[in-house]
Structure formats: structure tokens, C-alpha cells
Amino acid sequence: MKNISINLSGSKSITNRLLVLNSLYNNSIILKNLSLSQDSKLMAEALASNQEIIDIHHAGTAMRFLTAYYSIFSDKKTILTGSSRMKERPIEILVNALIDLGADISYLEKKGYPPLLINGRELYKNTVKLSASISSQYLTALCLIGAKLKNGLNIEIIGKITSFPYLNMTLQILKDLGISACFENNIIKISYFDHLEKQEYTIESDWSSASYHYSLCALGNELTINMKYLFENSLQADRRIESIFKEFFGVNTIFNNGEIKIYKNTDFKYPNNIEIDMNDCPDIAQTVAVTAFGLKIPIKITGLETLIIKETDRLQALKNELEKCGGEVEISSSSIELKNNFNFNKNQSIKTYNDHRMAMSFTPLKLVFPLNIENPEVVEKSYTEFWNDMTLYGLY
Ligand SMILES: O=C(O)C1=C[C@@H](OP(=O)(O)O)[C@@H](O)[C@H](O)C1
Ligand SMILES: C=C(OP(=O)(O)O)C(=O)O
Numbered sequence: 452m453k454n455i456s457i458n459l460s461g462s463k464s465i466t467n468r469l470l471v472l473n474s475l476y477n478n479s480i481i482l483k484n485l486s487l488s489q490d491s492k493l494m495a496e497a498l499a500s501n502q503e504i505i506d507i508h509h510a511g512t513a514m515r516f517l518t519a520y521y522s523i524f525s526d527k528k529t530i531l532t533g534s535s536r537m538k539e540r541p542i543e544i545l546v547n548a549l550i551d552l553g554a555d556i557s558y559l560e561k562k563g564y565p566p567l568l569i570n571g572r573e574l575y576k577n578t579v580k581l582s583a584s585i586s587s588q589y590l591t592a593l594c595l596i597g598a599k600l601k602n603g604l605n606i607e608i609i610g611k612i613t614s615f616p617y618l619n620m621t622l623q624i625l626k627d628l629g630i631s632a633c634f635e636n637n638i639i640k641i642s643y644f645d646h647l648e649k650q651e652y653t654i655e656s657d658w659s660s661a662s663y664h665y666s667l668c669a670l671g672n673e674l675t676i677n678m679k680y681l682f683e684n685s686l687q688a689d690r691r692i693e694s695i696f697k698e699f700f701g702v703n704t705i706f707n708n709g710e711i712k713i714y715k716n717t718d719f720k721y722p723n724n725i726e727i728d729m730n731d732c733p734d735i736a737q738t739v740a741v742t743a744f745g746l747k748i749p750i751k752i753t754g755l756e757t758l759i760i761k762e763t764d765r766l767q768a769l770k771n772e773l774e775k776c777g778g779e780v781e782i783s784s785s786s787i788e789l790k791n792n793f794n795f796n797k798n799q800s801i802k803t804y805n806d807h808r809m810a811m812s813f814t815p816l817k818l819v820f821p822l823n824i825e826n827p828e829v830v831e832k833s834y835t836e837f838w839n840d841m842t843l844y845g846l847y
Contacts, residue, residue, distance in 0.1 A: 452673045452674075452675055453673060453674050453675070454675045454677070455664075455674060455675070455676045455677070455843050455844065456676075456677045456678075456679075457661075457664055457676060457677065457678050457679075457840055457843070458678075458679060458836075459656040459657050459660045459661060459678055459679070459680070459681075459834075459836075460484065460485070460486050460487040460488070460656065460657065460660075460835075460836070461484040461485050461486045461487075461654030461655065461656060461657060462486060462654055462655055462656065462657045462658065462659075462687055463486040463488045463490050463491055463512070463657060463659070463833050464512065464617060464620060464687065464688075465486075465620065465624065465654045465655060465686065465687070466482070466485050466486035466488075466491045466494075466654055467486075467490065467491055467494045467510075467512045467513065467516060468516070468591065468595060468620070468621055468624050469482055469624065469652060469654065470482075470491065470494050470495055470498055471494070471498070471516050471517075471520055471595050472595060472624070472625075472628065472647075474498040474520070475520070475595070475596070475599050476646070476647040477647075479646075479647045479648065479649050479650065480628070480647065480649075480650055480651070480652050481649075481650070481651045481652070482652055482654065483651065483652065483653040483654065484653050484654045484655075484656065484680060485654060486654070486657060486833075487835050487836065488657075488831070488832060488833045488834065488835060489508070489509075489510070489831045489832050489833075489835065490509070490510035490511075490512065490513060490832055490833060493507050493508060493510045493513050494507070494510065494512070494513045494516070494517075497513060497517055498517075498520075503528060503529060503530055504529075504530045504532065505517065505521075505529055505530070505531050505532070506532050506533060507531070507532075507533045507537070508533055508534045508537070509533065509534050509536060509537060509762055509805065509832055510533070510537075510832070511537070511540060511586075511588060511761070511762075512588055512591075514531065514533055514537055514540070514542065514565060515542065515545055515586070515588040515589060515591070515592045516588070516591065516592045516595055517531055518531060518542060518545055518546065518549065518556070518567060518569065518592060519545070519549060519592035519593055519595060519596045520592075520595070520596060521569040521571050522549045522552075522554035522555075522556060522569055522571060522572075522574065522596070523554075523571060523572070523573065523574055523596050523599060523600070524571035525571055525572055525573055526571065526572075527570075527571040528568070528569070528570050528571070529568075529569045529571065530559065530566055530567070530568055530569075531565060531566060531567045531569060532559075532565055532566035532567075533565050533566070534805075536762060536763065536805060537565050538560060538561070538564050538565050538566065539564065539760075540564070540565070540760050540761075541563055541564060541585060541586075541760060542563065542564060542565060542567070542589075543562070543563035543564075544581055544582055544585060544586075544589050545581075545588075545589040545592055545593070546558075546563075546567065547581070548579045548580075548581040548589065548593060548606075549574075549593075551576070551579050551580075552574045552576045552577075552579050552600075552604075553572070553574045553575060553576050554569070554572070554574060555569070555570040555571075555572060556568070556569050556570075573601070574600050575600075575601060575602060576602070577600060577602035577603050577604050577605055578604075578605045578607070579593070579604070579605070579606055579607070580606075580607040580608075580609055581593075581606065581607075581608065581609065582608075582609045582610050583608050583609075583610070583611070583612040583613060583618070584610050584611045584612070584613055584756075585613065585757070585760070586613065586614070586757060586760070587612060587613055587614040587615065587617045587618045588614075588617070590606065590608065590612070590618050590621070590639070591617060591618060591621040593606055594606070594618075594621045594622065594625065594632065594639060594641060595621065597625075597632070597639075597641030598625065598630045598631075598632075598641050598642065598643060598644035599643075599644075600643065601643060602643065603640070603641055603642045603643045604639075604640075604641045605638060605639070605640050605641075606638065606639040606641075607637060607638050608637045608638070608639070609637075613730060613733075613756070613757050614688065614730070614731065614732075614733055614757065615688075615730075615731050616686070616687070616688035616731050616732070617688055618634075619686065620686040620687065620688070622634055622639070623686050624686070625641065627652070628647055628650070628652075629644070629647065629648065630642075630644045630647075631644065653680075655680060655681065655682060655685055655686070655687065656678065656679060656680040656681050657687075657689075657833070657834070658681060658685060658687040658688075658689035658690045658692060659687070659689040659734045659735060659808075659833065660811075660833065660834045660837075661678055661681060661689075661692065661711075662689055662692040662734075662735045662738040663738060663811045663812065663814065663815060663834075663837070664676050664678060664713070664840075665692050665693075665696045665700075665702055665713060665738070665742075666738050666741065666742045666745075666812065666815040667815045667818065667844055668696075668702050668713050668714065668715055669696060669700040669701070669702050669715065669742050669745075669746065669815075670742060670745045670746070670815045670816065670818045670819055671815075671818045671844065672818075673715075674714070674715070674844075675712060675713070675714045676712070676713050676714075677710060677711070677712050678710070678711050678713075679709065679710050680709050680710070681706075681709070681710070681711050682706070682709060683706040688731055688732040688734070689732050689734055689735050691731070691732045691735070692732075692735050692738070692739075693711075695727070695735075695739060696713075696742075699721075699722055699725050699727075699739075699743070699748070700719075700721070700742060700743075700746060700748075701715055701716040701719025701721065702714070702715055702716070703715075703716050721746060721748055722748060723748075723749075724748065724749040724750065724751075724791070725743060725748060725749070725750040725751070726750075726751045726753070727739070727750070727751075727752055727753070728752075728753045728754040729752050729753070729754050729755060730753075730754030730755070730756075730757075731754075733754075733755060733757050733758060733761070734808065736752055736755055736758060736765070736787070737765060737769060737808045737809065737812035738808075738811075738812045739752065740752060740769055740773070740787055740789065740812075741769075741773070741812045741813055741815070741816060742815065743789055744773055744776065744778050744789055744793070744816070745815065745816050745818075745819045747793040748789075749788075749789055749790060749791040750788070750789050751786060751787070751788040751789075752786060752787050752788075753785060753786045754785060754786075755785050755786055755787060756784060756785035759784065761806070761808075762804070762805060762806035762807065762808070762832070763804035763805060763806045763809070765806065765808070765809070766782045766784075766786075766787055767782065768802070768804045768806060768809055769782075769787055769809075770782050770787065771802070772799075772801050772802060772809065772813060773789065775796065775799045775801070776795065776796055776799055776801075776816070776822065777793060777794030777795050777796040778790075778792075778793060778794075779792040779793075795819065795820045797820045797821050797822070798821050798822060798823070799822050799823070800822070800823040800825055801813045801822055801823065801824050801825060802825050803824065803825050803826050803827075803829050805826070805829055806829060807829045807830045807831070807832040807833050807834065808833075809829075810824050810826070810827055810829050810830050810837075811830055811834060811837055814837075814841060814846060817846050818844070818846070
């Protein structure tokens with residue numbers, strides 16, 4: 452049995468919410484276990500900068516949260532831009548909602564997409580309606596500034612909320628800090644809140660990063676992996692990796708005082724096929740699909756309509772690379788299906804499409820057969836220590 456200990460940094464989602472809130476509230480929160488991800492560094496740099504042009508590269512949360520943040524920054528003019536992929540990731544629903552509240556935002560290139568010109572000003576209106584079926588980040592962006600609006604904020608959500616646990620995380624963080632936020636009958640109400648007490652917040656480690664170690668545990672032999680500062684009661688959507696891997700891949704988790712130990716149940720009987728809706732945890736869809744492939748288990752994952760607008764079109768990217776490895780894959784606009792026809796084509800070169808999660812989700816397959824990961828540096832978007840940690844498995 453090989454025993455491996457991994458030190459993950461803080462959740463990128465929690466970090467990016469708290470960085471914005473801290474900046475809105477005079478840095479009164481002492482943040483511990485911050486994410487070391489590039490997305491969080493970019494967020495922190497943007498918030499500390501007094502430049503007019505802010506480039507947040509690939510960081511979706513930074514793009515969306517900062518659009519709201521700069522909108523209420525009186526007398527500040529900001530050009531918010533990003534990578535060429537960011538210029539293809541839609542933002543119109545959020546921009547329209549902010550304009551309805553009185554914000555001054557215009558598009559500098561294509562309507563509905565970054566880059567944006569934002570002339571910050573005080574917003575007095577306090578009621579807005581918007582759809583959250585494309586991205587929950589639009590809602591979070593509004594919630595983060597809500598308590599700083601003089602009249603508070605009431606958001607009426609139209610239709611389905613995608614990636615729901617991320618909204619829940621936002622509301623719970625506000626409440627933990629002492630800000631009144633309630634969500635009932637599709638309406639979020641946030642009251643004006645001027646001043647935060649000095650307080651400390653220790654950020655839970657990143658469950659999305661932990662997911663790759665679950666995959667390594669499932670695909671490897673006789674591994675016991677320990678990870679610190681992950682809790683049974685978590686605000687993170689990707690905490691669901693624990694129950695998915697237990698139910699379908701026989702990986703058990705022992706929670707012990709903020710530390711987890713994961714190991715494979717050797718008596719586990721794998722399912723003949725898997726059907727699972729992952730709308731509430733889209734960022735681990737790639738981990739689950741690739742693990743099922745490595746174990747030769749047919750799988751259909753549904754609820755994935757948002758994957759098309761992430762760092763790349765993740766459904767198409769998964770299909771391309773899994774087929775290259777020897778899978779038979781069918782995709783629709785919201786699902787991916789691996790058919791019961793598995794070959795392992797060795798020594799393929801996996802394209803990563805500027806998507807950290809393509810690189811990280813395919814790496815555990817190297818425990819099954821040799822392959823090459825192209826542009827390995829993409830992992831820094833969320834997990835800068837990834838390749839260092841992979842050396843512990845003899846993988847880099
Ligand atoms: O709010 C957040 O921190 C996030 C929300 C999700 O996005 P969508 O709501 O756009 O699916 C998730 O995919 C992203 O990685 C992080
Ligand atoms: C989709 C992701 O991030 P973002 O939307 O913040 O770019 C991700 O980290 O998988």
C-alpha cells in the first residue's frame with residue numbers, strides 16, 4: 452500500500468468571493484488558506500490595481516464578479532478584458548441586469564461579450580430580474596455587491612438555476628460574515644450592510660482539485676491518499692466527488708477532523724453502466740467521464756449544458772480526446788455518453804484546449820496506459836502545484 456499526503460490550497464470559488472467582499476469592506480476579513488490558483492491571483496491583483504485596463508485572462512469568476520464590482524465603484528472608469536476565449540464567454544445577462552439597476556456598461560467589441568467599458572457609479576434601484584440558466588456566476592456577482600447598494604437588492608430569478616450549489620455558497624458566505632441574505636420562492640433579498648466587523652475566515656481546501664486524486668485512487672493500485680482541510684459539511688459543489696466515487700468507482704472516504712483519507716474498496720463490484728445528472732457540479736464532469744473510461748464502465752452524464760461555454764467547449768474536447776484514446780463517445784448539447792466499446796490506444800497526445808481541467812482529468816489515465824498531456828502549464832489556472840503533486844505518484 453502506498454501512502455500519499457497532499458496539501459491542497461484553498462477553494463478558488465470561496466477565495467474569489469471573499470477577495471471581492473474584503474475589498475468592498477475595507478479588508479476587514481483576515482483570510483487564511485487562500486487559493487494559490489492563477490484565477491485568484493488575477494482577482495487579487497485586479498482588486499489592488501488602480502489601472503484603467505484590467506485583464507483577467509481566463510478567469511470566469513473574476514470577469515463576472517468584477518463586472519458587478521466596478522459598476523458600483525463611483526467615478527472609476529474600467530476596461531475589463533480577458534483572453535480570446537473570455538471574449539467568447541457570454542456576459543449579456545449580467546450586464547443587462549446591472550444596466551437595469553442603473554449601471555453604465557458598454558461593449559468594446561462584440562455585443563454580449565467582453566471586453567467591457569464600465570463607468571462606475573452609485574446604483575439606487577434595488578429590484579432586478581434575471582435568468583440563471585446560463586451561469587450561476589451572474590447571480591453571485593450581483594449578490595456580492597448587493598449589500599453595498601444603499602437600498603439593498605432584490606433579485607427575481609427566472610427559470611432554472613444552473614450550478615445551484617455555487618449560489619448557495621455565495622449566500623452562506625454572506626450570512627457567515629453577518630450580512631442578511633435570504634432566498635425564498637425564487638427571490639433573493641439582500642439588505643444594505645455598510646460595515647463588517649474585523650473577523651477571520653479560514654477557506655476550506657479545493658474539492659475540485661481533490662477530484663483528480665479521487666480519480667488517481669480509482670485508477671491506481673493500492674493507494675491511500677490523505678488530504679487536509681476538507682470537510683463532510685462543505686459549501687463546495689464538487690464535494691459531491693466523494694459520493695460519486697463511493698457509489699460508482701468503489702473509492703471510500705474517511706473524514707477525520709478536517710482531514711480525509713481515501714482508498715479503494717477491493718471487494719467493490721463495479722456497475723454495468725452509470726447514468727448521472729451533474730448539473731450541480733459541472734467542473735468534475737471531466738474527472739468522472741475519464742475515470743469511467745479508464746475503468747471501462749459505460750456512462751451517460753446529463754445536465755451539462757454549461758460545459759460549452761467554459762474554458763473550452765468541454766463536451767467536444769472530451770469527445771475528441773476520449774475517442775483518440777479508444778472510446779466511443781456521443782455528445783448532445785447537454786450530455787456525454789461513453790458507449791460500451793472500450794479500447795486503450797497507447798501513447799496518444801492529449802490536447803488540452805487551454806483548459807486546466809482537460810489536462811488534470813486525463814493525467815490519472817497515465818496509471819492505466821501511457822499518454823502525453825500537451826501544454827501541461829494550463830493547470831495553473833486552478834491548481835498551480837498539480838505537477839509537483841503528480842511526482843508523488845511517479846507521474847511527472
Ligand atoms: O461561482 C463559481 O465559483 C463557479 C461557478 C460555476 O460556473 P457556472 O455557474 O457558470 O456553471 C463553476 O463552473 C465555476 O468553475 C465556478
Ligand atoms: C469553469 C471554471 O472556471 P471559470 O468559469 O471561473 O473560468 C473552472 O474552474 O472549471
